[in-house]
Structures are given as C-alpha cells and as structure tokens.
Amino acid sequence: MSEVRPKRILDATPPGDLKTRVMRWEFLLLALLLGVIVLGVNLHHNFLAPNHLFNGISVFLVRGLIALSMAYCLLLGEIDLSVGAIVVLAATLLGVVFNATGSALLGLLTALAVGLLCGALNGLILVKFRELPAMIVTLGTMILFRGLSERILGPANIGGMREVTWFANLYHGRLGPVPYFVIFFFVLAGIFWFVMHKTTFGRHMFAIGANRTAAEYAGINVGKTRLIVFSISGLICGISAVFFSSWVGSVRSDVGLGYEIEAIAMCVLGGMSTAGGKGTLPGVLIAVFIIGLLRYALSLVNVNPETVRIILGALLITVVTMQNVRRFVRKKTAPAN
Amino acid sequence: MKAHLRKLVSRREFSLLLVLVAVGAIVQWQNPAFLTMGQIDSILRNYSFMIMLATGMLMVLLLGGIDISVGSTLALSGMASALLMRDGIITSGLTAYLFSVAVGAVCGLLVGLVIAKGKVLPIIASLGFMYVFRGMTFFISDNQWVGTRFLVPEYLDFSRGSTLGISNLVWIVLAVYILVFIVLRWTKLGRQIYAVGSNPEAALVSGIRIDRIKLIVYTFNGALAGLAGAMFVGSFASAMNNSAMGMELDIIAACVIGGVSLGGGQGSVPGVLLGGLLIAVLARSLSLMGIDQFWQQALLGSVILLAVISNVIMTRHAARRSLERREI
Numbered sequence: 016m017s018e019v020r021p022k023r024i025l026d027a028t029p030p031g032d033l034k035t036r037v038m039r040w041e042f043l044l045l046a047l048l049l050g051v052i053v054l055g056v057n058l059h060h061n062f063l064a065p066n067h068l069f070n071g072i073s074v075f076l077v078r079g080l081i082a083l084s085m086a087y088c089l090l091l092g093e094i095d096l097s098v099g100a101i102v103v104l105a106a107t108l109l110g111v112v113f114n115a116t117g118s119a120l121l122g123l124l125t126a127l128a129v130g131l132l133c134g135a136l137n138g139l140i141l142v143k144f145r146e147l148p149a150m151i152v153t154l155g156t157m158i159l160f161r162g163l164s165e166r167i168l169g170p171a172n173i174g175g176m177r178e179v180t181w182f183a184n185l186y187h188g189r190l191g192p193v194p195y196f197v198i199f200f201f202v203l204a205g206i207f208w209f210v211m212h213k214t215t216f217g218r219h220m221f222a223i224g225a226n227r228t229a230a231e232y233a234g235i236n237v238g239k240t241r242l243i244v245f246s247i248s249g250l251i252c253g254i255s256a257v258f259f260s261s262w263v264g265s266v267r268s269d270v271g272l273g274y275e276i277e278a279i280a281m282c283v284l285g286g287m288s289t290a291g292g293k294g295t296l297p298g299v300l301i302a303v304f305i306i307g308l309l310r311y312a313l314s315l316v317n318v319n320p321e322t323v324r325i326i327l328g329a330l331l332i333t334v335v336t337m338q339n340v341r342r343f344v345r346k347k348t349a350p351a352n
Numbered sequence: 353m354k355a356h357l358r359k360l361v362s363r364r365e366f367s368l369l370l371v372l373v374a375v376g377a378i379v380q381w382q383n384p385a386f387l388t389m390g391q392i393d394s395i396l397r398n399y400s401f402m403i404m405l406a407t408g409m410l411m412v413l414l415l416g417g418i419d420i421s422v423g424s425t426l427a428l429s430g431m432a433s434a435l436l437m438r439d440g441i442i443t444s445g446l447t448a449y450l451f452s453v454a455v456g457a458v459c460g461l462l463v464g465l466v467i468a469k470g471k472v473l474p475i476i477a478s479l480g481f482m483y484v485f486r487g488m489t490f491f492i493s494d495n496q497w498v499g500t501r502f503l504v505p506e507y508l509d510f511s512r513g514s515t516l517g518i519s520n521l522v523w524i525v526l527a528v529y530i531l532v533f534i535v536l537r538w539t540k541l542g543r544q545i546y547a548v549g550s551n552p553e554a555a556l557v558s559g560i561r562i563d564r565i566k567l568i569v570y571t572f573n574g575a576l577a578g579l580a581g582a583m584f585v586g587s588f589a590s591a592m593n594n595s596a597m598g599m600e601l602d603i604i605a606a607c608v609i610g611g612v613s614l615g616g617g618q619g620s621v622p623g624v625l626l627g628g629l630l631i632a633v634l635a636r637s638l639s640l641m642g643i644d645q646f647w648q649q650a651l652l653g654s655v656i657l658l659a660v661i662s663n664v665i666m667t668r669h670a671a672r673r674s675l676e677r678r679e680i
Binding site: 094140144146147148150151152154155156157158159160161162163165166169276279280283289290319321322323324325326327328329331332335336339 | 466471479480489490491604614644647653654657664
C-alpha cells in the first residue's frame with residue numbers, strides 16, 4: 016500500500032527475464048518444501064506413512080482450497096478478508112438445513128449457494144462503489160457474516176452431518192490410500208492453474224493487477240472480472256465449508272477463524288504480490304504444502320500449536336524479506352537502462 | 353481545494369456526531385439508565401483499550417500502512433509485565449506500566465523495521481508478527497494465566513481506581529488523544545505523516561526521511577499497545593494469553609467509521625474518537641435495550657459497510673455538484 020505504484024510499467028521486464036525470475040523463486044520454494052519433508056522424516060518415523068500423511072494433508076487442504084481463490088484476489092491487487100466468515104456462515108446454514116430437512120444433499124447445495132451469494136455480495140459492492148478498496152468492504156462483510164452465524168448458532172453447535180455415509184465419505188472416503196478429497200483438490204488446482212495461466216480471463220486478471228487504469232483503457236471489463244473473482248472466492252469457501260462439515264461433522268461459530276490469514280500467508284509465501292499482477296499458481300500450490308506439511312510434522316512430535324504459530328510467523332516474515340532483498344540486490348546490480 | 357477538502361472532512365465528523373447523538377437518544381428513550389455518569393464511565397472504561405489504540409492505528413493508516421499485530425502486542429506486553437510481577441521482580445505499579453510500554457515499543461519497532469527497511473508490505477509484515485507475538489505470549493506464560501493474587505496491589509488499585517469520578521484509564525485515554533491531536537495538527541512530524549501518506553514520492557523528493565517516520569509511527573503504535581496491555585491486565589486483574597484476540601478488527605473498524613482512508617493521508621483524531629465511541633455505544637446499547645447480544649457483530653459489520661458506502665455516495669455527490677457549479 017505504501018509502495019509507489021505508478022512506476023510499475025517502467026519496471027516491466029522482458030518475458031524471458033520474468034520467466035527465469037519466477038522459475039527461480041519456485042525453485043527456492045521446492046528446496047524449502049524438500050527441507051520440510053526431510054525435517055519431517057527426521058522428526059518422526061511415521062511422517063511418510065501413507066495413512067498418516069494423507070490424514071495430515073487432508074486437514075490442511077480444507078484451508079489450502081481457499082488459498083487457490085485468494086491467489087486470484089491477490090492477483091487483481093485485491094484481498095478477501097471475509098473468507099473465514101463465509102466458511103462458517105455456509106457451514107452453519109448447511110447444518111441448519113440438514114437438521115430441518117434431514118437431507119445432506121440439500122445442505123450441501125445450501126452451503127454452495129450461500130458461499131456464492133456472499134462472494135457475489137462482496138463483488139457487487141465493489142463494482143457498485145468502485146472507489147472502495149476490497150480490504151474495507153470485506154472487513155465489513157467478514158464481521159457481518161460471522162455475526163450472522165453467531166446469531167444463528169449462539170454458543171451452541173449443530174451436528175450430525177457425518178451420520179450420512181456418502182456425506183462423510185466426501186472427506187473421509189479413500190481410493191486406495193488416497194482420499195477423494197485430495198484428488199478433488201488437485202483437479203481443482205489444475206482448473207485454477209489453467210484459467211490463470213492459459214486463458215484470456217487469466218491474462219485479464221494479470222493486466223488488471225498490473226495496472227487497473229491501463230487495463231480499463233485496453234477494453235477489459237474490470238467490474239465484471241472483479242465480480243467473477245469475488246464470486247469464485249465465495250464459492251470456494253462454500254466448498255471448503257462442505258468438506259469441513261464432512262470432516263468434523265459439526266459446526267460452531269468459531270469455525271474458520273484465521274482462515275483468511277492462513278490463505279494469505281500461503282499465497283504470499285508462494286510468491287503472489289499483494290500489490291497485484293504478479294505470481295504463479297504452482298508457487299501457491301507448493302507454499303500450501305510447505306505450510307501444511309510443516310504443521311503436520313510439528314503436530315506429529317506434539318509441538319504445541321502456539322510454538323507452531325511462532326515458527327509460521329517467523330517463516331513468513333523471513334521469506335518475504337528475503338524475496339525483497341533479492342529483488343533489491345538485483346535492481347542495484349542491474350545495469351541502468 | 354484545501355478549503356473544500358476541509359469542509360468535506362468536517363461535514364463527515366458532523367454527521368458522525370449526529371448519528372452518535374441519535375443512537376444515544378434512542379437508547380435513552382428505551383432505557384433511562386443509559387445517560388448516567390456511571391454508565392458512561394463504564395462504557396468508556398470497557399472500550400478504553402480499543403478507543404486509545406485507534407489513535408495509533410490512525411497514524412499508521414495515515415502513512416498508508418496497517419498494523420494487525422496490535423492485539424498480540426497488547427497480550428504479550430501485558431503478560432510479560434504480569435509474569436515479572438508474579439516472580440517478584442516488578443514491585444511497583446509504575447514500573448509495571450513502564451515495562452509494558454517498553455515491551456510494546458520493542459514489538460512495534462520490530463514491525464516497523466521489517467516494513468521500513470525490509471520493504472515488506474505492512475499487512476504481510478504485521479500478519480507475521482501477529483502470529484509471532486501471540487505465540488510468544490503463550491510460550492513465555494507456559495499456557496498459564498496470571499491471577500489477581502500475583503499482581504501488585506498498587507498497580508491494581510491504580511488501574512481500577514478513579515480520579516474526580518472518572519476512571520484513571522479514561523484519563524489516560526484522554527491524555528493520549530490530546531497528545532496525538534497536537535502531534536498531528538501542530539508539529540512537523542504530524543505534517544510529514546500526512547505528506548508521506550498522501551504522496552510518498554512527493555514526500556521523498558521534498559526531503560522527508562520516510563523510513564524514519566515509519567519507524568517512529570510503528571514504534572509509537574507498539575508502545576500504545578504496550579500501555580493498553582498494562583491497562584488491560586490491570587482492569588481485568590489477570591493476564592490471559594488470549595487477551596484482545598481480534599481487537600485489531602474493532603480498532604480498524606473504528607478508524608474506518610471515523611473516516612480514515614486505508615489508502616493513506618486522510619483521517620483525523622476527532623473522527624477516530626467518534627468512530628470508536630459509536631462502536632462502544634452501539635455494543636452497549638444492545639444489552640441496555642434488551643436486544644440479543646449475538647446481534648452485536650452483525651450490526652457492527654453493517655455499520656462499517658453503511659459508513660464507507662455513504663462516504664462514497666457523499667463524495668460523488670460533492671464532486672458532481674462542484675462540477676455543475678463550474679459549468680455555470
């Protein structure tokens with residue numbers, strides 16, 4: 016925010032250079048991921064046991080899902096703080112509908128619809144009042160959505176969803192050792208990668224993030240793109256809520272607390288710039304696994320969650336500072352053009 | 353242009369005041385126990401941390417930054433001084449307060465260093481530190497609370513006592529508001545903060561040392577969080593490791609309702625005060641009017657949205673009117 020924006024166009028590097036730069040960041044991330052895996056294997060002999068490993072992976076992929084759509088928001092130079100609140104509202108209404116009708120399918124559809132509607136509401140406000148930054152609007156809707164589910168649930172919780180076998184199997188079911196959920200995640204990540212890097216819509220997102228005014232003059236419908244991206248973000252939260260309900264089987268009003276922060280951390284670690292226009296989906300994907308596997312490894316040896324929090328925070332700060340120092344050094348050493 | 357802008361800003365504060373008075377009148381009409389000295393003092397005391405920290409956040413937002421680590425800093429500094437009181441190292445109330453402020457200042461300095469020298473975006477840097485400081489709070493306290501009997505009596509008496517019928521905590525908040533108001537309005541530093549926030553490039557060219565200003569502002573914000581930490585522990589008479597979780601959202605909300613722009617360079621101390629008071633009064637009025645307290649968060653969210661949207665509409669309207677006038 017405090018960065019000086021207008022210089023961006025002058026900064027543009029030839030595509031070859033950009034590619035090597037991005038590839039190098041992902042290379043570093045892969046090394047970091049390898050480091051985490053080596054650490055995990057050394058910490059606990061069961062780290063790579065398929066049963067444990069896939070359990071651990073499923074747990075963090077519920078949050079990892081949201082990193083995918085958060086990457087789109089960040090790419091636009093926006094941010095969606097309401098994701099955790101949408102997850103809890105969608106999960107709450109899923110529970111309410113399930114308890115009222117006894118149909119898990121109706122509950123599932125409700126969660127998806129609620130997610131989509133909440134996201135679309137964010138998008139609509141942003142399109143109608145385009146002067147507003149997404150951070151304020153989603154801060155407001157975050158408190159609103161979480162407040163609504165607090166109102167509906169009170170201090171109680173709603174449960175029982177897991178008694179429906181097929182619904183429980185969404186998260187717990189497995190194809191051999193691999194959970195359906197993990198397969199679903201990778202298919203979804205593939206779609207997100209394709210849309211971001213191989214379609215016109217993806218190019219539009221990059222263009223808007225790099226320079227919104229220029230994108231507008233180039234004939235890109237910025238409003239429509241914003242609306243779509245925020246609706247996708249909401250829908251993904253609905254999906255995350257479904258898998259959460261299938262996993263835990265009940266919902267309380269403190270579900271999804273801090274999801275937004277973790278999703279943003281995963282994206283930033285993965286090389287997405289919060290100023291927009293920069294980043295790759297594979298980078299985000301690797302970062303999801305770095306953070307997730309680190310958490311899983313530390314939980315295996317019973318490191319308490321507070322220490323994990325310190326490690327994650329320090330990792331985030333160090334990595335981002337490193338990223339900036341690299342960029343700074345390169346700019347210093349590069350010949351003036 | 354400047355006069356026009358000033359008029360717009362003053363109009364916003366005026367409308368906020370009207371809303372505050374209207375809410376107060378409705379509550380008073382429903383429940384005559386509202387506008388009593390005791391009730392007002394109790395509202396102010398309970399929300400003193402949030403209202404006070406809004407001034408620090410205002411300065412950060414004016415720079416175009418954001419600091420979401422203040423809740424964690426508050427918990428860490430309060431816990432640190434409470435632990436030293438438990439171990440008998442801190443024996444006077446004043447030392448407890450000073451130590452807590454110092455811890456907070458160090459936390460703020462760290463955040464500022466990463467933002468100013470590491471060139472990390474404020475939201476990311478403070479996000480990381482939010483994790484780190486909160487984690488450290490649990491870590492140093494070994495997951496325990498520090499109960500009332502371990503705290504220095506003099507410290508508790510001051511934090512929960514009152515002078516001239518007004519809580520000491522409220523006096524502290526008042527002093528902080530006057531200080532920040534003076535700094536922002538009449539000092540070079542204050543002008544420079546506005547300059548950096550409105551146009552960083554122009555500020556740099558005009559010779560303002562941006563990095564130094566960022567360090568000062570983030571350190572001050574941290575020190576305020578430290579002060580709030582000491583107040584928090586004192587007024588609840590125990591140090592908890594989950595204190596003030598999510599308070600940063602309330603603080604930012606107070607600023608946003610008070611008309612501070614997240615883009616930097618726009619916002620005022622009176623606006624933030626009114627924003628904070630509005631949140632405090634709304635929260636209390638629900639219980640006074642017998643409305644389910646679970647509505648509170650949903651209501652707050654709606655108020656934030658309404659405030660920012662009405663601001664956009666007003667600005668648009670003003671811009672169109674000035675355009676029309678020019679054509680004539």
